[in-house]
Amino acid sequence: MTAKSNFIDRTVQEYIIEHTVREHPVLAELRIETSQRSNAMMEIGPEQGAFMQLLARAIGARRYLEVGVFTGYSALAMALALPADGRILACDVNEEYTAVARRYWDRAGVSEKIDLRIAPAVETLATTIALNGEPFDMAFIDADKANVDNYYEAALRLVRTGGLILVDNVLWGGAVADSSANDPDTVALRALNAKAGRDERVDVSLVPTCDGILIARKR
Numbered sequence: 001m002t003a004k005s006n007f008i009d010r011t012v013q014e015y016i017i018e019h020t021v022r023e024h025p026v027l028a029e030l031r032i033e034t035s036q037r038s039n040a041m042m043e044i045g046p047e048q049g050a051f052m053q054l055l056a057r058a059i060g061a062r063r064y065l066e067v068g069v070f071t072g073y074s075a076l077a078m079a080l081a082l083p084a085d086g087r088i089l090a091c092d093v094n095e096e097y098t099a100v101a102r103r104y105w106d107r108a109g110v111s112e113k114i115d116l117r118i119a120p121a122v123e124t125l126a127t128t129i130a131l132n133g134e135p136f137d138m139a140f141i142d143a144d145k146a147n148v149d150n151y152y153e154a155a156l157r158l159v160r161t162g163g164l165i166l167v168d169n170v171l172w173g174g175a176v177a178d179s180s181a182n183d184p185d186t187v188a189l190r191a192l193n194a195k196a197g198r199d200e201r202v203d204v205s206l207v208p209t210c211d212g213i214l215i216a217r218k219r
């Protein structure tokens with residue numbers, strides 16, 4: 001579904017991780033367990049986790065929305081970065097992946113911060129919009145790419161003014177910049193980048209960390 005990619009030299013990436021990432025021991029254990037899986041590349045990299053934690057702390061985030069949990073690395077990184085009263089709404093469809101996530105969230109003592117909903121994220125997001133509750137400070141979109149625009153639009157409704165929407169894998173291994181690549185996922189991500197780039201509702205930046213992170217700040 002997604003591919004972990006990197007636009008910098010591996011040695012440089014290892015340098016960054018070694019010198020600047022303070023990975024919580026439970027995050028490190030989760031990364032090791034997840035690395036045994038054939039689809040381990042779906043997990044965000046440790047430097048991306050550190051970047052997201054920094055953003056959350058920089059904006060004083062308390063409420064975080066995640067679309068695409070897998071074995072729980074990004075949600076755990078964020079749970080560790082949020083204050084004690086921080087809350088996460090986490091969306092995924094897969095019980096097997098998220099059973100691993102729950103085990104590590106328990107181990108890190110953050111389970112009570114995380115409300116995991118097992119259902120198609122479009123449904124969970126529609127229900128959450130309808131409930132019209134407290135807005136989120138930050139959202140992270142990292143699930144099926146066919147729905148990326150639906151998730152972006154839902155996040156724009158759910159995040160507060162000044163809040164951040166992050167979309168993962170927006171470079172898609174570089175395919176978005178290759179006009180001969182026209183598979184549905186590439187087309188969906190390319191369209192989102194083009195739309196967000198001129199979207200007057202947000203300030204935007206595309207950071208080429210890992211497989212590319214689109215950061216949109218709601219105006």
Ligand SMILES: C[S@@+](CC[C@H](N)C(=O)[O-])C[C@H]1O[C@@H](n2cnc3c(N)ncnc32)[C@H](O)[C@@H]1O
Pocket residue numbers: 001002042043044067068069070071072073074075091092093094097119120121122142143144
């Ligand atoms: C790239 S992985 C998420 C990686 C995760 N953020 C991490 O840090 O490890 C994508 C996840 O999206 C989930 N997913 C796929 N389609 C979905 C859908 N329609 N609704 C909710 N989750 C979905 C998959 O089950 C998978 O766990």
